[in-house]
Amino acid sequence: MIAAREIQVEKIAKSRLADTPLENIPFGRYFTDHMLEADYAGGEWKSVKVVPYGPLQLDPSTAALHYGQAIFEGIKAYRDETGNAYVFRPYDNWERFNKSALRMNMPTVPEEIFIEGMRKLIGVDKEWIPTMKEHALYIRPFMFSTDALLGVRPSETYKFLIILSPSGPYFAAPMKIIVEEQYTRAAPGGVGFSKNAGNYGGSLLAATEAKEKGYDQVLWTDAFEHKWLQEVGMMNVFFMMDGVAVTPSLDEGTILAGVTRSSVITLLQEMGIRVEERRVNIDELLAAYGKGRLTELFGTGTAAVIAPIKELRYKDFSLEMNLDKAPVQNELRARLAAIRSGAEADVHGWMWKV
Ligand SMILES: *Cc1c(COP(=O)(O)O)cnc(C)c1O
Numbered sequence: 410m411i412a413a414r415e416i417q418v419e420k421i422a423k424s425r426l427a428d429t430p431l432e433n434i435p436f437g438r439y440f441t442d443h444m445l446e447a448d449y450a451g452g453e454w455k456s457v458k459v460v461p462y463g464p465l466q467l468d469p470s471t472a473a474l475h476y477g478q479a480i481f482e483g484i485k486a487y488r489d490e491t492g493n494a495y496v497f498r499p500y501d502n503w504e505r506f507n508k509s510a511l512r513m514n515m516p517t518v519p520e521e522i523f524i525e526g527m528r529k530l531i532g533v534d535k536e537w538i539p540t541m542k543e544h545a546l547y548i549r550p551f552m553f554s555t556d557a558l559l560g561v562r563p564s565e566t567y568k569f570l571i572i573l574s575p576s577g578p579y580f581a582a583p584m585k586i587i588v589e590e591q592y593t594r595a596a597p598g599g600v601g602f603s604k605n606a607g608n609y610g611g612s613l614l615a616a617t618e619a620k621e622k623g624y625d626q627v628l629w630t631d632a633f634e635h636k637w638l639q640e641v642g643m644m645n646v647f648f649m650m651d652g653v654a655v656t657p658s659l660d661e662g663t664i665l666a667g668v669t670r671s672s673v674i675t676l677l678q679e680m681g682i683r684v685e686e687r688r689v690n691i692d693e694l695l696a697a698y699g700k701g702r703l704t705e706l707f708g709t710g711t712a713a714v715i716a717p718i719k720e721l722r723y724k725d726f727s728l729e730m731n732l733d734k735a736p737v738q739n740e741l742r743a744r745l746a747a748i749r750s751g752a753e754a755d756v757h758g759w760m761w762k763v
Contacts, residue, residue, distance in 0.1 A: 416445075416529045421461040424536075431539040433577040436712065437547065441534040445526040445571040448555075449516050454569075457522050459530050462572065472564040473553035479606035480509040481551035483711045486531055486573075486763070487749055488538040488546075494531055494763040496548065497711075497749065499524060501668045506550060509603035514563040515552060522569065523550060530571055531763045543578035543746070547712075553606075579712055583719035583732055586641055586706075587619050588691055589627035594639060595663035596632035601639075602662045609643065616642065624722065631663070636690045639663055644708030644716060645670035648689065649737050650697045652704075658686040669709040669745075675757060676744055682737065691723050698728045706730055707738040715742040 421442040429439055440462050447457040473479045482502045488494050503524055507517040527548060531538075538546040550571045554564030592615040595601020600608060612629075619627045626642035638657055640646055645667040648655045654677045659666050677684050697703040706718035706728075715738050721728040747753035748760065 416457050416459060416526060418443075418459040418529070418533055419461065420533070426536055429537075429575070431537070431544065431575050431577075432541055434539070434544075434575050436576045436579060437574050439575060441537040441546075441573040441575070443530060443533050444573075445530045445569075447518075447522050447526065447569040449567040449569070450565065454516075454519065454522055457526060459526075459533055465568075467555070468557035470557045470559055471554070472556045472558060475559065476554070476561060477605070477607045477610075478513050478515055478554035478564055478567075479551070480506065480513055480515065480553075480604055481549060481606065482506050482604060484527075484548040484550070485545040485711055486538055486548055487760075488535070488540050489751055490540070492535075494535055494538055494546075495749075495760040496527070496531070496763060497761075498668050498672070498759050499527060499548075499761050501671065502550070505604065505666060505668070506552075509605055510552065512600055512603040513605055515554065516567060518550075518552065518569050527571055528763055530573065534573055535763070537573060537575050539575050539577070541577075542750075545576055547574045547576045549574065579714070581713040581716040582625075583717045584625040584641075584708070585623065585720040586626050586628050586718050586722065587622060587624040588635075588638075588721065588723040589615055589619075589629050590635040591615075592627075593632040594629040597661045597663060599663070602659070602665060604665060612643065628721065630691070634690075636692065638689050638691060638694070640665065641708040641716075641718065644710035644713065646706070646708050647673065647738075648694060648697075648703065649705035650694075651702045652682065654682050654684045654737070655689050656684070656686055657689055667709055667711075669711055669714060672745065672757075672759065673709050673715070673741055676741055677737070680737075680740065694721070694728070695723065695726060703728065703730075705735050705737050707735075714745055 444462045484502050486496045510517050552569040555566045556564040615627050629639040631637035708716040
């Protein structure tokens with residue numbers, strides 16, 4: 410077993426922090442001084458180390474570049490006034506990462522590397538965690554196959570890395586969404602529940618075409634009827650109907666089990682709001698809207714946290730949501746912010762101290 414203290418650290422000669430203004434820093438563009446790097450070969454993980462952030466050298470035949478064994482996670486860390494660093498629910502991400510790994514026929518990553526590696530890396534680059542309001546350090550663990558071979562088979566070697574990116578407030582502008590009726594993100598038996606790179610690659614064209622039509626994102630539907638609702642872009646989706654929060658269930662394996670989704674379900678229940686995880690289709694939404702019973706639509710995910718939806722388009726119908734009256738999503742957003750900042754007691758143990 411590898412404990413955090415045993416992970417070797419090779420420090421950068423001179424930190425870049427002084428040259429990187431953290432205030433309002435854009436999402437995902439700047440990276441900290443160090444990264445965690447671990448290699449898998451011969452059936453085991455070896456050489457786990459923290460090294461200066463920098464380019465990787467890869468053989469052009471690197472398997473992941475051709476056959477797509479590549480998975481990732483997205484997590485956020487915060488720092489309080491006293492300098493303590495906290496990560497939001499990292500064990501949930503670790504578990505999900507390993508589910509993605511198994512589906513993609515990749516080795517799992519043990520806690521000693523994923524969690525303890527994260528602890529070690531954040532410890533080294535702690536000063537990079539922005540302390541300004543609504544700022545965070547975005548944590549990106551990822552793994553890909555590294556065999557240098559064009560034969561199609563699961564790779565025998567893999568690289569696991571964690572990189573860190575300070576980020577400013579993510580302004581979740583109210584979104585205009587169009588129901589996707591041509592492309593499919595996920596089908597039963599597929600890889601929709603895994604956070605693999607290919608799911609993102611396969612979704613970009615739909616988002617681009619939605620933008621050309623004047624929308625921000627698509628609402629994904631099932632592969633067969635294009636009626637059953639799945640996710641909004643790369644976020645989970647919630648519908649407030651008749652005071653009940655409805656979100657698509659995870660049963661078919663077509664939906665990514667978001668950590669924010671799970672947190673939101675817990676908070677909704679605490680707020681006394683009934684939550685239904687079930688199949689939900691566009692006709693039900695249209696009918697509820699027609700009767701004035703559809704009151705809120707929103708997306709959930711680590712980057713935007715709670716993303717308001719102001720318009721949903723389906724064929725000739727346009728569902729306009731009044732965001733001046735969006736009490737549920739506003740309360741969820743405020744409570745999650747309060748838990749992160751320490752203003753509200755963390756009764757669920759979501760904030761993991763580094
Ligand atoms: C990452 C992701 C989400 C959100 O998951 P969180 O754990 O809440 O960040 C939702 N849908 C898809 C497709 C995703 O990749």
